[in-house]
Amino acid sequence: xxxxxxxxxxxxxxxxxxxxxxxxxxxxxxxxxxxxxxxxxxxxxxxxxxxxxxxxxxxxxxxxxxxxxxxxxxxxxxxxxxxxxxxxxxxxxxxxxxxxxxxxxxxxxxxxxxxxxxxxxxxxxxxxxxxxxxxxxxxxxxxxxxxxxxxxxxxxxxxxxxxxxxxxxxxxxxxxxxxxxxxxxxxxxxxxxxxxxxxxxxxxxxxxxxxxxxxxxxxxxxxxxxxxxxxxxxxxxxxxxxxxxxxxxxxxxxxxxxxxxxxxxxxxxxxxxxxxxxxxxxxxxxxxxxxxxxxxxx
Amino acid sequence: xxxxxxxxxxxxxxxxxxxxxxxxxxxxxxxxxxxxxxxxxxxxxxxxxxxxxxxxxxxxxxxxxxxxxxxxxxxxxxxxxxxxxxxxxxxxxxxxxxxxxxxxxxxxxxxxxxxxxxxxxxxxxxxxxxxxxxxxxxxxxxxxxxxxxxxxxxxxxxxxxxxxxxxxxxxxxxxxxxxxxxxxxxxxxxxxxxxxxxxxxxxxxxxxxxxxxxxxxxxxxxxxxxxxxxxxxxxxxxxxxxxxxxxxxxxxxxxxxxxxxxxxxxxxxxxxxxxxxxxxxxxxxxxxxxxxxxxxxxxxxxxxxxxxxxxxxxxxxxxxxxxxxxxxxxxxxxxxxxxxxxxxxxxxxxx
Numbered sequence: 001x002x003x004x005x006x007x008x009x010x011x012x013x014x015x016x017x018x019x020x021x022x023x024x025x026x027x028x029x030x031x032x033x034x035x036x037x038x039x040x041x042x043x044x045x046x047x048x049x050x051x052x053x054x055x056x057x058x059x060x061x062x063x064x065x066x067x068x069x070x071x072x073x074x075x076x077x078x079x080x081x082x083x084x085x086x087x088x089x090x091x092x093x094x095x096x097x098x099x100x101x102x103x104x105x106x107x108x109x110x111x112x113x114x115x116x117x118x119x120x121x122x123x124x125x126x127x128x129x130x131x132x133x134x135x136x137x138x139x140x141x142x143x144x145x146x147x148x149x150x151x152x153x154x155x156x157x158x159x160x161x162x163x164x165x166x167x168x169x170x171x172x173x174x175x176x177x178x179x180x181x182x183x184x185x186x187x188x189x190x191x192x193x194x195x196x197x198x199x200x201x202x203x204x205x206x207x208x209x210x211x212x213x214x215x216x217x218x219x220x221x222x223x224x225x226x227x228x229x230x231x232x233x234x235x236x237x238x239x240x241x242x243x244x245x246x247x248x249x250x251x252x253x254x255x256x257x258x259x260x261x262x263x264x265x266x267x268x269x270x271x272x273x274x275x276x277x278x279x280x281x282x283x284x285x286x287x288x289x290x291x292x293x294x295x296x297x298x
Numbered sequence: 299x300x301x302x303x304x305x306x307x308x309x310x311x312x313x314x315x316x317x318x319x320x321x322x323x324x325x326x327x328x329x330x331x332x333x334x335x336x337x338x339x340x341x342x343x344x345x346x347x348x349x350x351x352x353x354x355x356x357x358x359x360x361x362x363x364x365x366x367x368x369x370x371x372x373x374x375x376x377x378x379x380x381x382x383x384x385x386x387x388x389x390x391x392x393x394x395x396x397x398x399x400x401x402x403x404x405x406x407x408x409x410x411x412x413x414x415x416x417x418x419x420x421x422x423x424x425x426x427x428x429x430x431x432x433x434x435x436x437x438x439x440x441x442x443x444x445x446x447x448x449x450x451x452x453x454x455x456x457x458x459x460x461x462x463x464x465x466x467x468x469x470x471x472x473x474x475x476x477x478x479x480x481x482x483x484x485x486x487x488x489x490x491x492x493x494x495x496x497x498x499x500x501x502x503x504x505x506x507x508x509x510x511x512x513x514x515x516x517x518x519x520x521x522x523x524x525x526x527x528x529x530x531x532x533x534x535x536x537x538x539x540x541x542x543x544x545x546x547x548x549x550x551x552x553x554x555x556x557x558x559x560x561x562x563x564x565x566x567x568x569x570x571x572x573x574x575x576x577x578x579x580x581x582x583x584x585x586x587x588x589x590x591x592x593x594x595x596x597x598x599x600x601x602x603x604x605x606x607x608x609x610x611x612x613x614x615x616x617x618x619x620x621x622x623x624x625x626x627x628x629x630x631x632x633x634x635x636x637x638x639x640x641x642x643x644x645x646x647x648x649x
Binding site: 190 | 489
């Protein structure tokens with residue numbers, strides 16, 4: 001009898017569960033490419049934080065006697081045309097890339113997210129106006145837009161971030177608008193409305209949390225794109241200004257010596273490639289875990 | 299179920315106090331709802347009037363597409379518009395016409411969830427999947443009552459206990475997908491009643507649930523509503539399910555009320571052929587073994603071009619010549635609080 005009393009059907013329904021987060025982490029650890037990406041990104045973050053400790057030389061110390069030196073015990077990755085240690089510049093360059101990537105994407109997520117949510121949720125004329133402006137911006141290639149902005153604003157870290165984030169707002173706004181339009185048709189949105197919740201509350205409290213998986217996945221991939229964008233701008237000479245170490249600028253610097261001494265361009269180029277690839281793999285992995293339809297496959 | 303939900307159940311509905319002696323808390327007068335479609339305007343609700351008295355439980359019954367949900371959504375001003383539109387009428391709640399309020403204005407928002415709460419058909423879809431039960435449970439409370447020094451968690455736990463969810467302290471942190479359909483509906487009921495509204499509108503609250511849970515849910519709603527002295531409107535297509543819980547019934551067909559009366563009148567002395575059809579299509583315990591349920595033949599009419607005559611005419615087994623030549627009759631009362639929209643005295647014709 002006591003046993004029967006314990007087996008209340010409602011209590012049994014309470015699962016001895018792993019939390020949703022634990023399940024997600026568990027799934028992610030099983031993905032090789034995700035782990036590879038995660039390790040690369042972690043190393044890069046550590047490298048950026050501890051740059052002064054890790055770099056064997058001052059990245060800006062010129063040593064003309066020793067320019068274009070081949071890799072050696074003193075200079076593991078050689079030196080550039082001004083005799084600066086390539087490894088040290090690479091380590092410091094990670095800072096620039098990371099700051100640009102994270103800051104630009106964060107700004108684009110916030111601005112694009114707000115624009116997209118408002119447009120998608122309110123619909124009608126508001127949506128038409130916002131989305132047409134976004135479409136206009138989108139019709140300009142991202143790099144070209146960033147290039148124009150950087151040219152107008154001038155170089156420097158802050159302006160590069162502004163240029164790249166502005167050029168990234170349109171895709172985030174469209175993603176968010178599309179997400180919002182599907183989410184606002186769901187029953188829990190009308191249920192919330194029936195409780196007398198004002199619109200802004202539904203937008204912030206209900207629409208945004210439901211759209212977050214898609215934004216997280218896309219955002220992670222866009223960090224790679226932003227780093228690439230910064231490298232592109234720096235390569236074209238309107239990004240990060242010398243002598244600050246930046247990977248794109250380093251590739252560009254090696255250009256005149258491409259035949260004579262290709263390593264100068266290859267080293268930062270490979271770094272950019274590796275990091276962009278890593279962010280894409282992490283984004284892919286997150287998508288697989290966050291999209292329940294793909295869970296368990298591949 | 300636990301004693302909490304069986305406590306005040308007393309068989310039949312509360313004594314049928316003559317409704318006229320009570321004051322109506324909600325009066326809907328000549329409400330019209332239209333939906334604009336590419337094929338034409340659908341008159342989903344076409345001049346519906348009804349009253350709801352204090353402490354009363356009322357059912358609105360009818361087939362799919364007869365305008366029962368649209369009526370309730372219009373009362374709450376929750377119609378999706380476009381394409382929906384309230385084309386006329388009044389919804390008087392505590393002396394104020396709710397339709398005069400702006401759809402999303404602060405007055406209407408105060409009514410929604412604060413004074414009139416609504417729960418929907420699909421409890422699982424009505425909960426936000428990315429928030430914990432506790433987080434969303436307190437939303438209405440926070441919006442309308444404000445947290446008076448309590449933590450939102452404590453409020454949520456109390457609410458879960460109120461609707462009989464065991465281990466409430468633990469379950470507040472769960473997500474909706476960890477709850478069963480019945481438990482989700484309990485959460486919705488708790489949410490709806492969290493701020494002691496005057497009226498709870500339950501739009502097909504049991505349709506998505508299995509039969510054993512349906513009775514529990516109605517019982518729970520009935521008991522809680524009684525405790526809070528609120529009124530309850532149950533919208534359903536299943537006359538059988540609500541019979542023992544409600545005091546009065548409105549039967550709707552093609553966007554109009556075709557019969558209204560006390561539960562006793564509707565079941566014992568139905569005056570409209572449609573009501574009769576609904577009753578015959580519900581299984582009864584006192585039926586002769588082996589007898590078949592009788593479905594209502596045909597389909598509800600297309601609401602875009604309605605005939606001027608009675609909308610039930612094509613499906614009506616009792617139709618007389620008058621039905622074919624004269625317009626749909628008005629709702630005429632045949633007894634104390636018992637009205638029907640029919641020329642034929644079904645009672646006489648049956649015998």
